[in-house]
Amino acid sequence: MTISDQPRLRLLPMSDHVRGKRSAVTCQLKCANACLGPECNTSDNPHFRDIASSALSRRSLLGLGLAGAIGLVVGDAAGGGASGAAYAAQPGTSGLAFGPIDPVNRLVDEFTVPAGYTWQPIIRWGDPLFSSTPALDFEHQTPEAQAGQFGYNSDYLDIIADPSGKSGVLVNNHEYVNPNIMFPATTDPAERRRRGDIYKAAQGMSVVELQRRKVGEPWSYVVDGRRNRRITVETVFELTGPAAGSDLVKTAADPEGRWVRGTLGNCAGGTTPWGTVLSGEENFNGYFAWAADTAAQKRYSGTSTTSTETGWEAYDPRFDAHDPDYVYEPNRFGYIVEIDPSDPTSTPLKHTAMGRFKHEGANVTIAEDGRVVAYMGDDERNDYLYKFVSKGRYTAATSTGARKRNMRLLSEGDLFVARFSGNSPAGEITGGGALPSDGLFDGSGQWIALTRDGESVVPGMSTEEVLVYTRLAADLVGATKMDRPEDVEPSPLTGKVYLALTNNSNRGGASAPVDEANPVSGNRYGHVVELTETSGQAGETFGWSILLLCGDPSTTAYTYFAGFPKELVSPISCPDNVAFDSEGNLWISTDGAPGTIGYNDGLFKVPLEGDQRGNVQQFLSVPREAETCGPVIHDREGLVFVAVQHPGENGAVGAQRSFFPDYVAAHGGGRAAAPRPSVVQVFRA
Known part of the structure; x- marks a missing residue:
C-alpha cells in the first residue's frame, strides 16, 4: 500500500513522534521514517589502536556468518513580512542591503521577502523543457x-x-x-x-x-x-573508482558492476571549479525492499522492509533486494554523482572512491598543492563528517580535454572521517548548552584515513568493503558521532569550513552522550560548526569552534550567535544548506523550523567577520510546510535564488494546504491547483 491509499496524517507512523521537526509526511516519503526505526549507528566507536590489536576478522565485522561463504547477503495563523526593527541589519553587502524580515507564522502560505524586493519563479514542477x-x-x-x-x-x-x-x-x-x-x-x-x-x-x-x-x-x-x-x-551512470567492478556492486542486469541505472534521493551538492555539478544520493535505502539480516545492511537501513512508498519493487526486480539477482542493487546507490551540464549527451558518473553513505552533498576546493578536496556530511543522527583528497591535481585550463581529465579527479584518492576533541573539562559539558568556562565550545580534530593511496587502511576490511560499507569503516576507526551532518562548505574567501548540523533527538542518550562538538541534549534546533584546517586544506588536523547554537533566543536560554547580542538576531532553527556571497558572509537555509520554533523555514545571512559576526538576519521565508533548499547568492547583481521543496506537504488532492507559486490562478476560480515545487529568484522591486 502506498501513502496515497492510506487514511491521512493521523495514521502515518511518525505522527506521534515528530515533536518539533519535520512533518510525518516528510519523514515517510523523504527518509522512510529513519528516526522511528532502530538507530543505524549502534557502535561505541573503539579507537584505532584498539582495533589494530584486536582479533577482529572481516567475516565477523560484516556479519557474514554462513552466508559469507558464498558472498555477503545485503539488501542491496498570522505572519510577518515587514522589516523587523528588533533585528540588527548589516549595511554594505554588494547589491543586497536589506532590513531583516520578521519571522512568518508556520500557518501562512506566502513567499515573503524584505521591503524593496520581489520574487518570481524561474521554473516549476511540470514546466516543459x-x-x-x-x-x-x-x-x-x-x-x-x-x-x-x-x-x-x-x-x-x-x-x-x-x-x-x-x-x-x-x-x-x-x-x-x-x-x-x-x-x-x-x-x-x-x-x-x-x-x-x-x-x-x-x-x-x-x-x-x-x-x-x-x-x-x-x-x-x-x-x-x-x-x-x-x-x-x-538514466545510465558509470561507476568509477576502486569499488567499480567489485562483486559487491554486481547484479544480474550488470554482471560487470560498472553501469548503474538511475540516481535516487538527490539532496544537496556542489559545483566544481571545472564546471561540473556534484549531487549527493541521500535517502536511497527507502526505495528498496530488503532484509536487514547483516550488520552491513542494518547500518544503512536499520530495519527490514517488504514494500516501499513508490511500489517499484512490485514490477521492477532491481528494487526488490530479496531477489538473489539483485541483493547488491542498493550497494549501487549512496554515492556522489557528477554530471557535466554543458554536454547533454555525456554519461554521468558515480564516484565510489568518495565512499557510500547518505550523502547530503559534496563541496570542492583546491588545496595548496593543486589537489582537489571535497567535504561531505552523512545526514543521519549520530553519523559522520568526511573529507576526500584526490590523488591527481586540478588543471585550470578550460578546454574540453581538461574538463574530462578533471572529471576523473574524484575517482582516485584518499578518504577520511573526522574525530573531534574538545578542550574543556568534561564536567563543563552538561547537555544544557551553557558555555564552558573559556567562553567557547571549541577544540581540535583529526582526519582519520579510511583509504590511503587508494587502498584500505582499516584492519579487517578490503578497499571495496571500505568504500561500499563506509559507515562500518568509520565506526571502527573511532569517528565522532555528529548531530545529523548536512551541508558542509569551505568559504571561498578564507578556506574555513562550515558544517550545518540540523538536529538530533537522540543526543545525550546512551549511544551518543553529549560532547563539546555536540553539547546539547536532545538537540532540537541544531547548530553550525566552523572548522579551520591547521595543516593545509589537504592535511589531517583541524581546529574547530561552534559558530551558532540555534533556536529562538526569546524562548531558548542557551542559544549562542558567536558572541553577538542574541536579542538582536533573527530566530533560526534546523540549519540545512549553506552558501556564501562575494563578501564572505555565510547564508543558511533551514529545514524544520515550523515544528521547532513555530515559523516557516527561511534563508538567513550571517556575517563571519568584524563586530557583526554572528548577527543572524532573515532574508526570506518560504510558504507553509515548505523547506528552503539550495541557496545561490549573486549579491553583486542583487539576486538571490532558492529552491522551494514540498510546499503544502500535508495536503491532499482536493484539500491542498498551499497554492505556491500560482496563488492568483488558484484563487481565481476553477479547479484547485496543486502546489508546485519551484526554483525562485528574488530581486529588487
Whole structure:
C-alpha cells in the first residue's frame, strides 16, 4: 500500500513522534521514517589502536556468518513580512542591503521577502523543457510527459552564467515525490504502476538553459535549450573508482558492476571549479525492499522492509533486494554523482572512491598543492563528517580535454572521517548548552584515513568493503558521532569550513552522550560548526569552534550567535544548506523550523567577520510546510535564488494546504491547483 491509499496524517507512523521537526509526511516519503526505526549507528566507536590489536576478522565485522561463504547477503495563523526593527541589519553587502524580515507564522502560505524586493519563479514542477513535451496537466500526467518536464521536489540548485552573463544554465536536484498532493488516492494496480513510472521520471536532476536581456536582470528558462536535460531513475551512470567492478556492486542486469541505472534521493551538492555539478544520493535505502539480516545492511537501513512508498519493487526486480539477482542493487546507490551540464549527451558518473553513505552533498576546493578536496556530511543522527583528497591535481585550463581529465579527479584518492576533541573539562559539558568556562565550545580534530593511496587502511576490511560499507569503516576507526551532518562548505574567501548540523533527538542518550562538538541534549534546533584546517586544506588536523547554537533566543536560554547580542538576531532553527556571497558572509537555509520554533523555514545571512559576526538576519521565508533548499547568492547583481521543496506537504488532492507559486490562478476560480515545487529568484522591486 502506498501513502496515497492510506487514511491521512493521523495514521502515518511518525505522527506521534515528530515533536518539533519535520512533518510525518516528510519523514515517510523523504527518509522512510529513519528516526522511528532502530538507530543505524549502534557502535561505541573503539579507537584505532584498539582495533589494530584486536582479533577482529572481516567475516565477523560484516556479519557474514554462513552466508559469507558464498558472498555477503545485503539488501542491496498570522505572519510577518515587514522589516523587523528588533533585528540588527548589516549595511554594505554588494547589491543586497536589506532590513531583516520578521519571522512568518508556520500557518501562512506566502513567499515573503524584505521591503524593496520581489520574487518570481524561474521554473516549476511540470514546466516543459522541450517543445515536444506538453505542459503539466494535473489530471492527465504521463510518464512520457514527466520525463520531458522539470522534476519534483527541488533541492540543490546552481545558476551558472556563461561568460556573456546573458545566458547560462540552471542545475537542480529532485529529491523525492509526494503522491498525496500529485494525484487522488487509488487502489487500482494498473494505475499505481503508471504512477510509479511517473515517480521515476519526476526524480533525479534537471539541467535547464537560461537567458536574460542584460546582466543583473532576472532569468527566464529556454524551452528547447541546447543544454536542456532530464536525468532520472532510468538514466545510465558509470561507476568509477576502486569499488567499480567489485562483486559487491554486481547484479544480474550488470554482471560487470560498472553501469548503474538511475540516481535516487538527490539532496544537496556542489559545483566544481571545472564546471561540473556534484549531487549527493541521500535517502536511497527507502526505495528498496530488503532484509536487514547483516550488520552491513542494518547500518544503512536499520530495519527490514517488504514494500516501499513508490511500489517499484512490485514490477521492477532491481528494487526488490530479496531477489538473489539483485541483493547488491542498493550497494549501487549512496554515492556522489557528477554530471557535466554543458554536454547533454555525456554519461554521468558515480564516484565510489568518495565512499557510500547518505550523502547530503559534496563541496570542492583546491588545496595548496593543486589537489582537489571535497567535504561531505552523512545526514543521519549520530553519523559522520568526511573529507576526500584526490590523488591527481586540478588543471585550470578550460578546454574540453581538461574538463574530462578533471572529471576523473574524484575517482582516485584518499578518504577520511573526522574525530573531534574538545578542550574543556568534561564536567563543563552538561547537555544544557551553557558555555564552558573559556567562553567557547571549541577544540581540535583529526582526519582519520579510511583509504590511503587508494587502498584500505582499516584492519579487517578490503578497499571495496571500505568504500561500499563506509559507515562500518568509520565506526571502527573511532569517528565522532555528529548531530545529523548536512551541508558542509569551505568559504571561498578564507578556506574555513562550515558544517550545518540540523538536529538530533537522540543526543545525550546512551549511544551518543553529549560532547563539546555536540553539547546539547536532545538537540532540537541544531547548530553550525566552523572548522579551520591547521595543516593545509589537504592535511589531517583541524581546529574547530561552534559558530551558532540555534533556536529562538526569546524562548531558548542557551542559544549562542558567536558572541553577538542574541536579542538582536533573527530566530533560526534546523540549519540545512549553506552558501556564501562575494563578501564572505555565510547564508543558511533551514529545514524544520515550523515544528521547532513555530515559523516557516527561511534563508538567513550571517556575517563571519568584524563586530557583526554572528548577527543572524532573515532574508526570506518560504510558504507553509515548505523547506528552503539550495541557496545561490549573486549579491553583486542583487539576486538571490532558492529552491522551494514540498510546499503544502500535508495536503491532499482536493484539500491542498498551499497554492505556491500560482496563488492568483488558484484563487481565481476553477479547479484547485496543486502546489508546485519551484526554483525562485528574488530581486529588487
